[in-house]
Amino acid sequence: MAEATPILSVQDLVMHYTTRKGDVSAVDGVSFDLENGKSLGLVGESGCGKTSIAFSLMKLLPDNAKIKGGSIYVGGTDILQLSHDELLKFRWQRIAMVFQAAMNALNPVYTVGDQIIEALDLHWGDLSREQSRERIGQLFEMVGLDPKLMDRYPHEFSGGMRQRAVIAMALSCNPDIIIADEPTTALDVIVQDRILRELKKIQEKLGMSMIYISHDIAVIAEVSDRIGVMYAGRMAELADGVDIFEHPLHPYTYALMRAFPSIKGEKHELVTLPGEPPDLLFPPPGCRFHPRCPRATDVCKQEQPPFADNGRGHFVACWHPMEANHE
C-alpha cells in the first residue's frame, strides 16, 4: 500500500514479566500501525495485554518487565533503540499518556497547576512562571476546566475534574500521540460522555493521534477509527470500526460483541463464552483462544494462526475465521 508512513508502527512486540513462578507472556507478537491524526482503540478483558502495550510504548515498564523482541517506530525512529537521555526527550513530547485511575495519578501535596508546571519545565525548560501559568490556563480551558482551579489541590477536585487535569497534563508538551488508558472507567456515565466528547474535539483541533484502551467495547466503538481486539497477549483482530462491527471475523470478537448488552436496538440474548482466559504463565499452545473457541480444530491446538490481512486492512489471527457475510 502506498499510503503515508504511519506515525506509529509496532511490529512483533513481545513483552514478558518475570515472576517467581516463571515468565508471564503478557504481550506476544503484537503488530499494528497508527496513522497520523487517527484514533485506534484497543479492547479486551483484564490481562489481555492492553495496558502492557501502553507501558511499552511509553517505555515506562515496571522492573520485572522486559521487552523481548519487536520494534516500536514513532515517526521513523525505533524507540526501543534510544538511549536513556533520548528517551526523556521523546517521552511526553512525542507520546504522552492519560493514566487509568486519575485519582492516583496526581500528587496530593502539590497544587494541580504546580504539577503541570513540573511537566512543562522538564520539557521546555526556559519558560518563566508567568508563561507557564498562561500555558496551563490555555490547557485548562481546552479540557473544560476553569483556569482559576490551577491553584487548588487534587482532593478539591471531583473525579471528572481530576481526569480532565490529567488530560491537560498529557497535552502540556504538545505530543503527537496520546495514549488514554481507561480514561473514564471510574467515572459516572454523564461525566464519561462529556470527557470522551472533549477528547475527540481536542484530537480533531490539534490533529493528534490517539490510542484508546478500554475493556468497554461501547466506549471503544464511539471514539475509535480503527479497533484492535486483544486476547491473552495477542491481537486477535484489527480493522476499521464499522468493518469490525459489521463483519467480525474472529470468533472471540464475535462472542465479545454478543456479550455486551445495549440500550439501543432489539433486546437479544447475551451469549456466554465457556471457560476463562488462560493463565499467561502457561499459555496454551497454538491459538491462545482455542480452549474456549466453538470453531477450534486440531490445527488450532498446535499452530499459532498468522495475523493476516483479509483484504481492506482487516487483519485477523484465526485458522477458521467467521464468514465475512454472516447474518
Added chain:
Amino acid sequence: MSNNNDKPLLRVQGLKKYFPVGGGFLRQARSFIHAVDDLEFDIPMGGSLGLVGESGCGKTTTGKLLVRLHEPTDGQIFIQNEQGELEDIAHRKGESMKTFRRRVQMIFQDPYESLNPRRTIYDTVAEPLVVQGIGTIVEREERVAALLERVGLTPATSFMFRFPHELSGGQRQRVAIARALIIDPVFIAADEPTSMLDVSIRTGVMNLMMELAGEMGVSYLYITHDLAVARYMCERIAVMYLGKMVERASTEELLANPLHPYTRALISAVPVPDPRISRQAIDIKGGVSAPIDPPPICRFFARCPLGDDFCENNPHPPMEDKGGGHYVACYKV
C-alpha cells in the same frame, strides 16, 4: 393464581435513611446526609426492579435497607410473610428478625471482599442453613452440593473444600449466588454483582441469576450504574437522583420514552456498542454532590434545563403516574 399474587411481595412507603455527618463522641451531629429520602415503590411477586443512578445517589443504601442491613430513619418496609400477609419489618429486632432473614438475602458487589478467606466454600454456602438450624449435616451437604452444581461449579465435590483465593472472580460470584439462594429466599437485593467481572464472565453470571430467579420464583432488586445491564436483567427500572426516586416505569417504556430530564440525560450519555449508531447527547450542567441537608426543593433543580420559578419555590415534586405505571417526579412534564 392464589390471591397472594395480587399483593406485592415487597412494598416500601416513605422510606428514609439519614446519616449524621461531623458528629462526635459528645457533639451532636448538626448535618445529615439524606442518603435515601422518601422512597415509595412495590416489587411484585417474582418481579424484578433495576435501580440505576450515578455513584452516591443512594442505590446501595436502598438495597441495604430492604434487607435490613441498615435500619431506616423513617418509613415502612412491608414484605409478605409465609402466610402471604404484608408485614412491616422496618424496625424488627431479635428473633422475629431472624425469621425474616430467611426470606431476604443480599449479593454484594465485590466477590473478593464478600467471602471469608478463612472459610471453605462449603462453610460459606452452608452458613445460612446453620444459622437458621435447617437440616442435618448430611442434608446440608447434599443441598450445598446440588446448588453448587446448579450454579455451574462442577463437580461440586472439587469446589466444596476449596478456599475463596483458589477461585476466579466469576466463580466467587457464583458462590455468593449459591449462598444467597441456599435457604430459598423470596427476595434478593443484588448490588452491582457483575460490575467487577470481565465481559465474557459477566454474561454467564447474569444469565445464571435470571435463570435461577425464574426457576425458584425469587424476586430481585438489581442495583447497577449500567442502564444496559438493567435493561437486560429487569422488567422495571427505577432511576434515583440524590436520594430521591425520580422516575420508574417498565424497562422498554423508560428507555423509549423517558420523561424526567435527568433520565433523559442519563440515557443519552450511555455509549452504544455499535459505531453505526450515532446518538444525540443531551448535556446537563455540573456534577453530583452529596445530599447534605439539601434544600427542600427539587433535588435536580441546580442542574435541570427545565427548572423555573415554580420549581424553585415548591417542595420536591411527588411521584405521579403518567399512565400505564410510568411514574415521574417532575413539575415540568
